[in-house]
Amino acid sequence: MAAERSIALRIRRQDGPESAPYWQGFRIPWKPQHNVLSALMEVRTNPVTTEGARVPAPAWEMSCLEEVCGSCAMVVNGRPAMGCTALVDKLTQPITLEPLAKFPVVRDLIVDRSRMFEALKRVRAWIPIDGTYDLGPGPRMAPDLQQQRYALDRCITCGLCLEVCPQVRQSGGFIGASAVGQALLMNLHPTGALNRDERLDALMGPGGIADCGNAQNCVEVCPKEIPLTDAIAEVGRQTTGKWFRDLLRR
Amino acid sequence: MGDAPRVIVVGGGLAGLMTTIRLAEAGMPVDLFSVVPVKRSHSVCAQGGINAAVNWKGEGDSPARHFEDTIYGGDFLANQPPVQAMCEAGPGIIFLLDRMGVPFNRTPEGLLDFRRFGGTLYHRTAFAGATTGQQLVYALDEQVRRHEAAGLVRKFEGWELCSVVIDELGRCRGITAMDMRRLEVQGFPASAVMLATGGPGIVFGKSTNSVVNTGSAAALAYQQGALYANGEFIQVHPTAIPGPDKLRLISESIRGEGGRMWVPRDGRPWYFLEEWYPAYGNLVPRDIATRAIFKVVFELGLGVDGQPMVYLDVSHLDAATLRRRVGGVLEIYEKFMGDDPTKVPMKIFPGMHYSMGGLWVDYEQMTNVPGLFASGECDYQFHGANRLGANSLLSCLYSGQIAGPAMARFAKCAPAEGAALCEREAKRQAEQYARVTRMDGPENAYQLAREMGGLMTENATVIRYNKKLQETDDRLRELKDRWGRIGISDRGRLANHEVSFVRQLWNMLELARVIALGALRRNESRGAHYKPEFPERDDVNFLKTTKARWSSDGPEITYEPVDVHLIKPRPRKYDVATATPAGSGGR
Numbered sequence: 001m002a003a004e005r006s007i008a009l010r011i012r013r014q015d016g017p018e019s020a021p022y023w024q025g026f027r028i029p030w031k032p033q034h035n036v037l038s039a040l041m042e043v044r045t046n047p048v049t050t051e052g053a054r055v056p057a058p059a060w061e062m063s064c065l066e067e068v069c070g071s072c073a074m075v076v077n078g079r080p081a082m083g084c085t086a087l088v089d090k091l092t093q094p095i096t097l098e099p100l101a102k103f104p105v106v107r108d109l110i111v112d113r114s115r116m117f118e119a120l121k122r123v124r125a126w127i128p129i130d131g132t133y134d135l136g137p138g139p140r141m142a143p144d145l146q147q148q149r150y151a152l153d154r155c156i157t158c159g160l161c162l163e164v165c166p167q168v169r170q171s172g173g174f175i176g177a178s179a180v181g182q183a184l185l186m187n188l189h190p191t192g193a194l195n196r197d198e199r200l201d202a203l204m205g206p207g208g209i210a211d212c213g214n215a216q217n218c219v220e221v222c223p224k225e226i227p228l229t230d231a232i233a234e235v236g237r238q239t240t241g242k243w244f245r246d247l248l249r250r
Numbered sequence: 251m252g253d254a255p256r257v258i259v260v261g262g263g264l265a266g267l268m269t270t271i272r273l274a275e276a277g278m279p280v281d282l283f284s285v286v287p288v289k290r291s292h293s294v295c296a297q298g299g300i301n302a303a304v305n306w307k308g309e310g311d312s313p314a315r316h317f318e319d320t321i322y323g324g325d326f327l328a329n330q331p332p333v334q335a336m337c338e339a340g341p342g343i344i345f346l347l348d349r350m351g352v353p354f355n356r357t358p359e360g361l362l363d364f365r366r367f368g369g370t371l372y373h374r375t376a377f378a379g380a381t382t383g384q385q386l387v388y389a390l391d392e393q394v395r396r397h398e399a400a401g402l403v404r405k406f407e408g409w410e411l412c413s414v415v416i417d418e419l420g421r422c423r424g425i426t427a428m429d430m431r432r433l434e435v436q437g438f439p440a441s442a443v444m445l446a447t448g449g450p451g452i453v454f455g456k457s458t459n460s461v462v463n464t465g466s467a468a469a470l471a472y473q474q475g476a477l478y479a480n481g482e483f484i485q486v487h488p489t490a491i492p493g494p495d496k497l498r499l500i501s502e503s504i505r506g507e508g509g510r511m512w513v514p515r516d517g518r519p520w521y522f523l524e525e526w527y528p529a530y531g532n533l534v535p536r537d538i539a540t541r542a543i544f545k546v547v548f549e550l551g552l553g554v555d556g557q558p559m560v561y562l563d564v565s566h567l568d569a570a571t572l573r574r575r576v577g578g579v580l581e582i583y584e585k586f587m588g589d590d591p592t593k594v595p596m597k598i599f600p601g602m603h604y605s606m607g608g609l610w611v612d613y614e615q616m617t618n619v620p621g622l623f624a625s626g627e628c629d630y631q632f633h634g635a636n637r638l639g640a641n642s643l644l645s646c647l648y649s650g651q652i653a654g655p656a657m658a659r660f661a662k663c664a665p666a667e668g669a670a671l672c673e674r675e676a677k678r679q680a681e682q683y684a685r686v687t688r689m690d691g692p693e694n695a696y697q698l699a700r701e702m703g704g705l706m707t708e709n710a711t712v713i714r715y716n717k718k719l720q721e722t723d724d725r726l727r728e729l730k731d732r733w734g735r736i737g738i739s740d741r742g743r744l745a746n747h748e749v750s751f752v753r754q755l756w757n758m759l760e761l762a763r764v765i766a767l768g769a770l771r772r773n774e775s776r777g778a779h780y781k782p783e784f785p786e787r788d789d790v791n792f793l794k795t796t797k798a799r800w801s802s803d804g805p806e807i808t809y810e811p812v813d814v815h816l817i818k819p820r821p822r823k824y825d826v827a828t829a830t831p832a833g834s835g836g837r
Contacts, residue, residue: 015742015744016744031494032494033493033494033586034494035493035495035586037495038493038494038495041495041696044696044748045694045696045697045700046694046697047739054739055739056739056740056741056742056748057739057740057747057748059740059742059745059746059747062461063286063290063292063460063461063462064290064292064294064295064460065460065461065493065495065496065498066295066496066498066499066582066586067582067585068294068295068381068384068578069286069290069291069292069294069295069460070289070290071286071290085585085586087586106431106744106745107742107744107745108745110745113287114287117287117289117395120392120395121395121398121399124396124399125392125395126392126393126395126396127349127350127351127389127392128396129346129349129350129393131275132271132272132275132346132651134342134345134346135345135346135349136345137345137348137349137361137362138345138348138349138350138351140356140359140360140361141356141360142356142360143355143356143357143358143360146353146354146355146356147574149351149353150353150355150378150379150385153353153378153384153385153388154381154384154578156294156384157287157289157290185351186351189351191349191351192351
């Protein structure tokens with residue numbers, strides 16, 4: 001065993017949205033329990049490349065460090081992953097870090113995921129309550145339904161499901177599995193179901209549910225194990241039902 | 251700017267989101283600023299649940315008992331009227347969240363389920379698995395998005411507060427903020443401003459907090475004249491998993507569901523909390539549990555494998571039930587430690603978690619600066635000397651709920667036109683920013699932050715000595731000198747986190763001094779503040795709120811009396827059940 005264990009990182013860097021990407025290597029001393037983010041934090045205390053050049057510290061997004069805020073999605077050793085739960089000792093070195101490819105790069109590992117929040121507006125992912133004044137408890141709900149909704153409500157908007165979807169493009173394409181899951185989350189709620197059709201309408205247009213190619217990559221990559229393909233199938237059934245109802249109404 | 255008053259909310263966690271919803275509902279246009287997309291705010295990290303005394307388990311619980319537990323748990327340091335009002339509002343808040351679609355766990359009858367938490371003998375905590383904060387943030391985020399789609403809310407995500415704009419009469423007239431991508435400072439006039447910017451965990455280096463919890467925004471307001479209250483009251487959560495980057499929280503709900511804490515002694519498990527505190531057992535308040543662990547590990551030398559670790563054990567409980575009720579916490583332990591807690595006991599140690607102190611506010615959440623409000627962890631209002639578990643989500647939502655209408659009322663009478671003032675201040679802030687980008691000394695800001703964190707964790711958390719606190723303040727002043735010799739490695743003009751961090755670091759150092767000096771002056775032990783040299787609570791001298799006012803020579807500390815007219819202070823102990831609400835019979 002080498003006298004000094006170390007961790008080698010290779011980072012794909014990009015100074016701005018229009019700049020050309022380039023690679024830099026860094027090496028830090030090994031410590032137990034490192035993950036990709038703690039390793040990056042170590043790098044920034046002394047940002048010197050393996051060639052000995054002092055460079056600006058790499059830029060990346062992070063916040064909670066425990067996979068609940070959704071900030072730190074990136075491509076780790078070629079696979080889209082959350083940086084916080086990517087444990088260094090389980091990765092082959094040098095560990096390569098790249099920004100997600102389906103979103104515009106802002107700088108280094110930071111990408112712009114605002115399309116995901118826009119998608120939540122588009123599918124009207126909210127329960128239209130009358131107001132915040134006290135109107136008593138909400139509707140009763142079976143524990144099974146609660147469990148089904150809870151699983152969908154764990155979506156951290158990280159973007160990994162969009163990253164791996166062949167139908168999602170940097171501009172346009174499929175709205176993505178995450179927004180479909182959120183539409184279902186609302187449609188499953190007794191009050192949310194009252195305007196189910198608004199959400200289904202939003203998913204029946206271009207980029208909607210019909211654009212899903214059933215590659216099933218989303219459900220594989222989801223760090224929160226959300227049953228995304230089931231959600232897409234269920235919303236697919238709901239939109240088909242609505243299509244028939246609309247047809248009969250004409 | 252037009253004539254209609256605009257208001258600003260800084261911070262998009264639970265307190266900020268609730269304030270925003272209440273303002274929008276009052277028809278008031280809101281500009282909502284957050285350093286991260288609001289859906290990623292630190293409130294998502296809250297795990298175990300939210301308290302409200304609905305008495306749905308037929309135990310005779312009531313808001314009065316909730317109030318009593320909260321005051322007693324906080325060792326009588328909180329002003330009592332706002333705490334009483336919060337506890338009375340609790341059930342309505344839970345029902346509101348339920349209507350917003352929060353997937354709270356249910357009983358077989360389809361009603362909200364409740365579990366036990368620390369510092370109470372009642373099942374009072376509603377929960378959504380063990381990711382309750384996440385589900386609450388999402389429900390409020392959805393409501394804010396609805397108001398955003400309707401045009402009432404403008405979001406500025408990825409913007410950081412630079413300063414509060416204060417006019418010559420000392421009134422708050424807006425803010426300046428920086429777009430963290432394009433690094434441009436802009437002034438934003440407003441008739442009222444809310445700071446809902448969370449706690450200062452990063453002052454302690456490693457904590458259970460998110461990396462955005464620098465306390466920087468509250469520290470900015472403090473340096474501009476807002477009073478900071480009870481800064482020395484820092485909650486250290488008994489159960490966290492130490493890591494190189496943070497101390498990951500293992501929720502108190504684990505014990506609420508029947509988890510037990512133990513260490514091996516003479517070859518057998520010793521359930522030290524159950525032995526020492528028979529009435530509350532594993533569910534004593536956090537300050538008590540944390541000090542017990544310190545005693546077991548450092549005084550008795552009984553840490554697991556000789557390490558600073560004790561066991562938190564759920565392996566005797568039904569695995570399927572645990573998954574349904576605390577799955578999110580088990581998952582964190584599995585992902586980072588590689589063991590399944592339903593099979594082997596978790597190894598845990600206390601970690602800095604929460605600040606009871608924060609910006610001083612009146613009963614409508616306004617700071618001493620007219621027009622500047624604060625709510626959530628960044629105020630000091632509800633938790634006294636120690637916060638009870640599952641009361642923080644409630645205090646965030648309650649303070650936001652009352653602050654929204656209070657801001658709307660204030661805004662209607664406040665002068666609207668402050669554009670010129672804000673523009674001047676923005677120019678000043680841009681110059682200050684430019685000065686930081688040119689810093690080229692030998693020090694690294696992240697390295698200095700590590701030193702500050704280590705110092706604060708060692709001397710200003712669980713056990714405090716006056717000599718160490720004085721040394722801490724001396725070292726903090728040295729660190730402030732060294733701050734002036736920082737060199738910036740990153741001269742990038744886009745998303746430059748380093749320059750931001752250098753500015754935050756200064757603010758953290760200012761706040762660290764408030765915490766250390768507040769602790770130094772308070773010669774007693776109360777709640778989370780414990781001095782072996784002064785082991786008793788001293789109501790004669792210190793049943794008082796600490797107020798720190800910024801001056802160029804350091805914090806000026808004064809005290810004000812606490813309003814205790816509803817529940818008379820009495821000694822606090824958890825080996826026997828002594829809690830009896832005022833004006834009602836015993837259990």
